[in-house]
Amino acid sequence: MKLDFKFSNLCGTVYKKGNVVFTPDGNSIISPVGNRVTVFDLVNNKSHTLPFENKKDIHRLALSPNGALLITVDEDGRAVLVNFPRRVVLHHHNFKSEVHDLQFSPNGRYLAVSHQKQVHIWRTPGFTRDFAPFVLHRKLPGHYDDVVHLSWSSDSRFLVTGSKDMTARVYSMEEVEGFEGAVLTGHRDTVVGAWFSKDNQTIYSVGKDGALFVWNLEEKIRRDAEMNDGGGKKRRKGVDGQEIRTISKWLASEKHYFNQSAAKVTCVSFHAPSNLLVVGFNSGIFGIWELPDFNNIHTLSISQKKITSAAINATGEWLAFGSSALGQLLVWEWQSESYILKQQGHQHDMTCLTYSQDGQFIATGGDDGKVKLWNTTSGFCFVTFTEHSGGVAAIEFAKQGQVVFSASLDGTVRAFDLVRYRNFRTFTTPTPVQFSCLAVDPSGDVVVAGSMDTFEVFVWSVQTGKLLDIMAGHEAPISGLAFSPTEGMVASGSWDKTVRVWDVFGRDKAPESFEHQSEVLSVAWRPDGKQFASTTLDGQVSFWDMSFGKLTTTIEGRRDIAGGRKATDRMTAKNSQSNKHFTSICYTADGSTVLAGGNSKYVCIYDIPSKSMLKRFQISANLSLDGMQDILNSKNMTEAGPKDLIDTAGENSDLEDRIDSSLPGVKSGDASLRKTRPEVRTKAVRFAPTGRSWAAASTEGLLIYSLDETLTFDPFDLEIDITPETVLEALISKEYLRSLVMSFRLGEKNITQKVYDSIPVESVSLVVRDVPQKYLDRLMGLLVAAIEGSPRIEFHLVWVTGLMKFHGKWLRERYGEVGSAVRALQKGLGKMYEDVSKVCDDNTYTLNFLLSSMEKNQMEEETPMEIEAVGMDIVGL
Structure with a gap:
């Protein structure tokens, strides 16, 4: 089994906090998601997360x-300075202090960074590995x-610049005659x-x-008595012997007010070429004004x-908005009044996930009661179900058909149709209960x-929606359920330290009980x-x-999985292992290894026969989360407790920021209100x-790890x-x-692809028929890569048809070995079918229109001819 899984994408979170930035071409938007950065391609409808992490949550970002x-x-x-294309x-x-804003100059030579009361101007770093890429050019003081x-x-x-001291200041990068800087005063609150x-x-x-406020630049000519400067040189003087100087001054010409019923301005953006001003308020309302006339569009x-x-993007057509409290990211086209992008992650923690049978979709459930479906190829959420009124505890795809089931703490199990996107079945119990786990036959x-x-374990019929049976016997809450893939057996794990295996379809046999040394968390x-x-x-994984x-x-x-110390832990990370355990486990396709994750920053892969850990993945390096550091710094401990947990909301200037409606010490609920990390x-x-x-459904969101084939050399029978x-x-x-078999044995991807593309279509059937069986999995992998990256649709279908025609029986008999490759091929064909269907539909509509x-x-051409013929007849009469 290959273990070189690399971080691929972060899907469950689209925006956390900070500023969003459009790329120069205006086709993509860059959004901070915790300590990572995600790029949303608005034209191709795809998203990808950059493979680097900051130490803590990103507060500001800037693009050259x-x-x-x-x-x-x-x-x-x-x-962190990043080469964005690569x-x-x-x-x-x-920068050694909190940065509220940073901007590249339009010519790309300087970088302006806010540093508390000052502004620091840095020379833009280059692509060379200099000893000191950041060179300070000058400091601009003046604000209070x-x-x-x-x-x-x-x-x-x-x-x-705009400051909390309610003023704006104008600075010059070079000496300009007659310009001595300007202070723009008159505002009664922070200049945002x-x-x-x-x-x-x-x-x-x-x-x-x-x-x-609208400020206009006015120039005045000032005449002073002749003076000598410090260098002994005389300044320019007029005919009357007085000095002549041109003074530039900024004067307030107009004042306008948005009048949004006492709502505060939280974010603004201005597009100078089109004079558009976009203003966002703390009430969730945004407005567009055209300047200088102040027309509300x-x-x-x-x-x-x-x-x-x-x-605002470079052309001024698309507007992007981010809402930190709800995790929303919106891109709106103001001319057509339509959404280009509308994405939102789970408002609270993500609790469960499941893959579809072709691996193309992932369904997730969260504490906010929502069920979301994500496309693994594009990284976007394409449907959200909000029927649950409580947190979703478990979710499963049906093995056959496009149906997803979810169990919730609101006492219902719901079935959702992924064709019509509706809740077509709701399963309930005679007395209200809270469901913690789910399994589907x-x-x-x-x-x-x-x-x-x-x-108790409740059994329903999906066809009728009726309750078939209630299986009782556990003496504590049930924490995990799993159906046997081959027989009608279901295993239930409970906090009573047992796992019971039930025969759902034949209740004449008593359930078999398996005793454990501690509470069972998952099966x-x-x-x-x-x-x-x-x-x-107790942190053990048992195999029965x-x-x-x-x-x-x-x-x-x-x-x-030990490691990581909470801010309130009195013991070291090495000795604090009491709360480290696995809460979720799953087998790989071949059944030789298991993947386990739980109350830790690690996810582990174990080899079952040797009982050894093959690899351990750290899901995050974000120090904004609790339980990341192995060693705590004693200087962060005060008499009132750790500095990170002290509530500083009372220091905020706005009333809505000071009000905290959460209960003390809660860890669930609105992430923007809780006092604990x-x-x-x-x-x-x-x-x-x-x-x-x-x-993995983690605190950061939905993390996806995949195999990077481009960096591995894996020859076969070389x-x-x-x-x-x-x-x-x-x-x-x-x-x-x-040549095809030799390219498989050589293992170089470009050579194999060249051989594949060079085989004539009339020879494909003969080649596929005689391919040795031990190379079939390699051939299917080649077909998957070719389908995703080449537009030769008919050529690929000839290969797939020949493969199933001559080797279908062998693939069916060894589905356990090549099942993953077959499912990947099915996924590629499904994606190709969707693309071709979309093009065919568009062509059909275009042809009908033509x-x-x-x-x-x-008809318009025939009508005048008929009138002319009638006129000639009349003339002839």
Whole structure:
């Protein structure tokens, strides 16, 4: 089994906090998600997360005008410089204070960074590995409180700043005759934004209280008595002997107010070429105004919480908004009044996940009562079900058909149709209970759920929706359920330290009980149904043989996932292992290894026969989460407790920021209100049916890890006479089968792809028929890669048809070995079918439109001819 899984994508979170930025072409938007960065391609409808992490949650980010450099800054001022096109980290830098804003100059030469009451101007780092990539150019003092906004003029000569001291200041990067800086006063609250107009003759400043000031540049000629400067040189003087100086001064010409019923301004953005001002308020409303006339174009409510970030793309057509409290990211086209992108993650913790049978979709459930479906290829959520009124505890796909089941704490189990996107069945119990786990029969006819309060397992028929049976016997809450893949057996794990195996379809047999040393947290069946695994509260993983009904293997996993110390822990991370255990486990496709995750920052893969840990993945390096550090710094401990847990909301200036409606010490609920830091943990782990990736529902969101094939060299039966030259010689000699097998044995991807593309379509059937069986899995992997990256649809279908025609029986007999490759091939064909269907539908609509237009034109052309013929007849009479 390959273990080189690399972080692939982060799907469950689309925005957390900070500012969002459009790329220079305006087709993609960059969003901070915790300590990572996700790029949403709005044209191709895809998203990908960059493979680097900041030490803490990202607070600000900036992209250079040419789109080459990306700088991300976390809460403490630590910055990461990234080569954005190549996704490579170039340098780490510490600004040593919280950064409220940073902006590249339009010419790309400077980087302006707010540093408390000052503004620091840095020279833009290059792509070379310099000893000191960040070189300080100059410091700009003058403000009496923190600087919160920066903006450059179009010629990069001037900089305007907004501050909490209710003023805006104008600075010059170079000495300009007659310019001595300017202080723009008059606002009664924090200046959250200030910008130059396109001609740099006007400044627009916006206060937090909803006031917009318009400042115009006026030049005056000042005549003074003749004076000598310090250098002894005389200044320029006029005919009358007096000095002549041109003085530039910014004067307030207009004042406007947004009048949004006492709502505070939380974010603003200005697009100078089109003079559009976008303002977001803490009421969830945003507005668009055209300057300098102050015409209100649109006012729309898009969120229930305050809007924390706003951005405009380069053409001024698309507006992006982020809401931190709800985790929303919206892209709105204001001219057509339509959404380009509307994404939202789970408002609270993600609790469970499951893969579809083809591995193309992932369904997740959360404490917010929502069920979301994510496309693993695009990374987008394409449907959300909100029928549950309580947190979703378990979720499962039906093995056959497009149906997903979910169990909730509201006492219902619901079935959702993924064709019509509706809740078509709701399963309830005679007395209300809270469901904690769920399992679905492989045939999809029976669904079972376990309760937390009555300690019973309920069985329903999916077809009729009726309750078939109630299986009682446990003496504590039921924590896990799993159906056997081969027989009608279901295993239930409970806090009473037992796992019971029930025969759902034949109740004449008594359930078999398996005793454990501690509370059972989860259960999982091996794909062949002859073994099941269970995890317990003491950190052990137990494997039970169903043929003999006895314990075969035990893995002590507490020490493997130990690590990480909470801020309130009195013991070291090495000794604090009491709360380290696995809460979720699943088998791989071949059944030889298991994937386990739980109350820790680690996810482990174990080899069952040798009882050894093969690899351990750290799901996050975010120090904003609790339980990440192994060693705590004693200077962060005060008499009132750790500094990270002290509530500082009372120091905020706004009333809505000071009010805290959460209960003391709660860890669930609104993430923006709780006083305790979220703890790093993994609620659920699942392997994809294709075996090429696995996913984890963690505190950070839905993490997907996959195999990176481009970086591995994996030859197969390699011999000394097999070289790229001999492979190409066989191809030139039209020995297609021999060249294909040699390329498989060589293991170089580009050579194999060249051989595949060079085989004539009339020879494909003969080649596929004679391919040795031990190379079939390699051939299917080649077909999957070719289908995803090449538009030769008919050519690929000929290969797939020949493969199933000549080797279908062999593949069916060894489905356990090649099942992952077959499912990956099925996924690729399904994606190709969707793309072709979409193109065919578009072409059909276009042809119908052209035909109707042609018929209309013919009718219009025939009508004058008929009138002319009638006129000639009349003239003839």
